[in-house]
Amino acid sequence: MKLSSRIRAIPSPAGNAWAIYERAHVLKAQGVDVTMLTIGDHDHVTPEPIIAEMARSARGGHTGYAALPGTAELRRAIAARAGEGVGPQNVFVTPGGQFALFCALIAMLDPGDRAAIVDPYYATYPLTVRSAGGEAVIARADPERGFQPDLADLADKLQGARALLINSPNNPTGAVYSRETMEGIASLCRAHDVWLISDEVYDTQVWEGEHLSPRTLPGMAERTVVIGSVSKSHVMTGFRLGWMVAPEEMVRAIWELGVSTTYGVPGFVQDAALYALEYGAQIEAEVTALYRRRRDLAVEALRGANGLRLSAPQGAMYVMLDIRATGLSGVAFAERLLEEHHIAVMPGEGFGEAAAGHLRVSLTLEDDRLVEALQVLAAFAGELARG
Amino acid sequence: MKLSSRIRAIPSPAGNAWAIYERAHVLKAQGVDVTMLTIGDHDHVTPEPIIAEMARSARGGHTGYAALPGTAELRRAIAARAGEGVGPQNVFVTPGGQFALFCALIAMLDPGDRAAIVDPYYATYPLTVRSAGGEAVIARADPERGFQPDLADLADKLQGARALLINSPNNPTGAVYSRETMEGIASLCRAHDVWLISDEVYDTQVWEGEHLSPRTLPGMAERTVVIGSVSKSHVMTGFRLGWMVAPEEMVRAIWELGVSTTYGVPGFVQDAALYALEYGAQIEAEVTALYRRRRDLAVEALRGANGLRLSAPQGAMYVMLDIRATGLSGVAFAERLLEEHHIAVMPGEGFGEAAAGHLRVSLTLEDDRLVEALQVLAAFAGELARG
Numbered sequence: 001m002k003l004s005s006r007i008r009a010i011p012s013p014a015g016n017a018w019a020i021y022e023r024a025h026v027l028k029a030q031g032v033d034v035t036m037l038t039i040g041d042h043d044h045v046t047p048e049p050i051i052a053e054m055a056r057s058a059r060g061g062h063t064g065y066a067a068l069p070g071t072a073e074l075r076r077a078i079a080a081r082a083g084e085g086v087g088p089q090n091v092f093v094t095p096g097g098q099f100a101l102f103c104a105l106i107a108m109l110d111p112g113d114r115a116a117i118v119d120p121y122y123a124t125y126p127l128t129v130r131s132a133g134g135e136a137v138i139a140r141a142d143p144e145r146g147f148q149p150d151l152a153d154l155a156d157k158l159q160g161a162r163a164l165l166i167n168s169p170n171n172p173t174g175a176v177y178s179r180e181t182m183e184g185i186a187s188l189c190r191a192h193d194v195w196l197i198s199d200e201v202y203d204t205q206v207w208e209g210e211h212l213s214p215r216t217l218p219g220m221a222e223r224t225v226v227i228g229s230v231s232k233s234h235v236m237t238g239f240r241l242g243w244m245v246a247p248e249e250m251v252r253a254i255w256e257l258g259v260s261t262t263y264g265v266p267g268f269v270q271d272a273a274l275y276a277l278e279y280g281a282q283i284e285a286e287v288t289a290l291y292r293r294r295r296d297l298a299v300e301a302l303r304g305a306n307g308l309r310l311s312a313p314q315g316a317m318y319v320m321l322d323i324r325a326t327g328l329s330g331v332a333f334a335e336r337l338l339e340e341h342h343i344a345v346m347p348g349e350g351f352g353e354a355a356a357g358h359l360r361v362s363l364t365l366e367d368d369r370l371v372e373a374l375q376v377l378a379a380f381a382g383e384l385a386r387g
Numbered sequence: 388m389k390l391s392s393r394i395r396a397i398p399s400p401a402g403n404a405w406a407i408y409e410r411a412h413v414l415k416a417q418g419v420d421v422t423m424l425t426i427g428d429h430d431h432v433t434p435e436p437i438i439a440e441m442a443r444s445a446r447g448g449h450t451g452y453a454a455l456p457g458t459a460e461l462r463r464a465i466a467a468r469a470g471e472g473v474g475p476q477n478v479f480v481t482p483g484g485q486f487a488l489f490c491a492l493i494a495m496l497d498p499g500d501r502a503a504i505v506d507p508y509y510a511t512y513p514l515t516v517r518s519a520g521g522e523a524v525i526a527r528a529d530p531e532r533g534f535q536p537d538l539a540d541l542a543d544k545l546q547g548a549r550a551l552l553i554n555s556p557n558n559p560t561g562a563v564y565s566r567e568t569m570e571g572i573a574s575l576c577r578a579h580d581v582w583l584i585s586d587e588v589y590d591t592q593v594w595e596g597e598h599l600s601p602r603t604l605p606g607m608a609e610r611t612v613v614i615g616s617v618s619k620s621h622v623m624t625g626f627r628l629g630w631m632v633a634p635e636e637m638v639r640a641i642w643e644l645g646v647s648t649t650y651g652v653p654g655f656v657q658d659a660a661l662y663a664l665e666y667g668a669q670i671e672a673e674v675t676a677l678y679r680r681r682r683d684l685a686v687e688a689l690r691g692a693n694g695l696r697l698s699a700p701q702g703a704m705y706v707m708l709d710i711r712a713t714g715l716s717g718v719a720f721a722e723r724l725l726e727e728h729h730i731a732v733m734p735g736e737g738f739g740e741a742a743a744g745h746l747r748v749s750l751t752l753e754d755d756r757l758v759e760a761l762q763v764l765a766a767f768a769g770e771l772a773r774g
Contacts, residue, residue: 004495041452051442063438107391240651
């Protein structure tokens with residue numbers, strides 16, 4: 001039986017870049033002690049008070065269909081967190097931030113419409129645009145600009161596009177878009193009359209500079225959808241709870257999409273997230289402090305290393321290493337690092353062309369082992385560069 | 388800002404039919420003691436052992452990203468339940484059965500392709516087809532045929548269609564498709580070379596006849612996607628855990644759709660569902676017995692009533708009442724029943740034209756109160772018919 005053309009057009013994320021992640025799992029299954037610095041998942045369990053609240057909610061009877069756009073209490077808490085001018089009517093709760101992104105794209109694009117994304121991008125962005133029936137056009141944010149997007153290039157790519165998707169703090173690069181960048185982006189969105197999707201799931205992980213949501217800039221609230229989540233801020237990746245903050249008209253339209261697809265998010269998961277947002281300030285602060293410390297340790301461990309160049313990440317839970325001096329691609333380096341040193345990292349090529357010759361290293365390992373792995377990686381890069 | 392044409396084309400489910408559900412909630416919020424016999428949600432909490440397993444799993448660390456197509460254990464358990472010739476590679480776990488349906492439609496239809504559905508239908512089917520970018524064509528299953536589809540009409544509607552979606556045991560009608568019906572459907576699917584989606588989420592609620600999955604018929608496994616769920620069988624509606632059983636090639640293709648949309652189902656929810664499937668036989672039996680008893684009580688309570696006609700439901704957790712003898716539409720009857728007697732039921736019109744002049748009553752109330760409500764409803768129908 002023939003599958004649809006569109007499902008066949010959603011390819012694997014960047015082919016052999018992700019093959020390394022799979023290969024690492026194969027080695028682990030064979031008993032090899034692989035150090036995993038690949039995906040952005042915490043190396044610790046969700047804090048107990050959040051799990052306890054989930055169990056309490058379920059036992060209390062919140063096991064039937066929950067309010068589809070999100071419970072009134074959770075929508076209020078998210079609105080309060082989102083800042084001025086945002087009310088519960090602007091909030092739609094989804095099973096994970098990425099589903100909010102998918103819904104927003106469905107609401108913005110008709111089949112074949114274009115959405116611009118910025119390279120390097122979160123690996124699944126092109127897939128999500130294609131899954132939503134759109135065509136992704138790629139703007140560049142080169143390492144030479146500190147991974148800030150090139151606004152002239154972006155203006156070009158926005159010709160005829162319906163939407164632009166950005167992500168600051170950025171996965172994989174760690175860039176935090178400057179006020180100048182954000183104002184430039186906002187200006188382009190207004191000039192080209194495009195929707196802006198601002199993926200801000202790392203907004204609690206800012207190490208340098210300041211997180212600025214473009215929604216707050218003049219004339220942007222009515223054309224901006226902000227994607228948020230408790231995944232990174234409260235160690236809740238596996239809960240699959242995210243949201244969008246959007247114009248009320250879009251929330252109403254997406255309601256019907258929710259009715260006809262996932263039919264909401266478990267009530268006990270929503271209650272756990274509500275607890276995290278209302279009483280989890282200390283948890284959030286501890287999680288943020290943990291990644292800040294690891295980021296500082298990583299910067300220190302890699303300072304002065306030969307064969308690689310680190311731009312200190314301004315945000316998020318990764319470091320991006322430029323290993324072009326070794327003469328290897330990111331894929332080739334990562335393959336050898338895995339086979340020879342049993343350390344798994346993500347090749348930059350998995351995140352677009354602008355990240356070629358780079359590695360993304362997740363800070364998802366306890367301090368000592370993280371530093372040790374980075375030192376091995378740096379020594380290996382040094383050898384290759386000298387070689 | 389302009390929303391996409393396609394999101395604007397997903398309308399509210401059957402307009403004023405669902406307005407009654409909303410009106411009932413408004414009355415409740417005003418303090419009126421409304422008897423809710425509307426949606427198919429259990430009136431009791433998920434059994435404690437399932438909740439305990441969820442909490443155990445989360446505390447045990449299953450709070451990170453879970454295996455996307457489903458955990459190996461859960462896929463195995465679902466495959467075993469699905470019967471002969473089904474392996475884990477045929478199973479894809481989704482946030483709710485309806486999302487499996489949505490994914491299957493994306494994998495079958497290109498934009499504008501047609502999918503046939505059978506009227507009366509589960510209220511959101513037309514929305515789900517449209518959300519997936521398809522066009523729904525409507526075949527009929529009239530009350531005069533016991534809500535079994537008219538195969539001649541269906542053959543006509545399958546001309547040029549890519550897929551057919553059926554649901555037996557049926558929501559809202561309670562029909563269980565006979566072997567003759569199923570073999571006829573299978574034959575039409577083969578003749579017209581269309582995919583079949585068989586929504587079998589009520590497969591544990593069969594009161595008369597026998598549940599026959601069309602997947603087991605000759606030549607059907609390669610063109611059938613079966614939708615399943617623990618929602619109805621194990622009182623887990625709010626957990627949002629469903630699945631599809633499908634040809635392996637479709638599962639592989641849908642994997643990428645999962646990567647780029649919901650990114651799986653919480654690991655602790657999957658573990659709770661695994662527990663339900665592996666150790667929940669008694670829970671399942673009790674739930675089934677509960678709805679069987681209520682169904683029998685409802686049939687008894689409505690026997691010989693004037694003004695309405697009940698075809699004893701063969702399956703599922705509803706009764707469909709033909710109230711055409713009262714001269715009122717389902718909507719008008721339901722509106723008056725709500726305002727005058729504070730009993731909320733769903734008008735048949737919410738489920739398609741073939742269900743016009745009917746009411747769907749959910750068996751989601753404890754025995755005595757259910758019988759009492761049905762007696763009030765029957766007396767009201769009797770008055771109207773005499774009136």
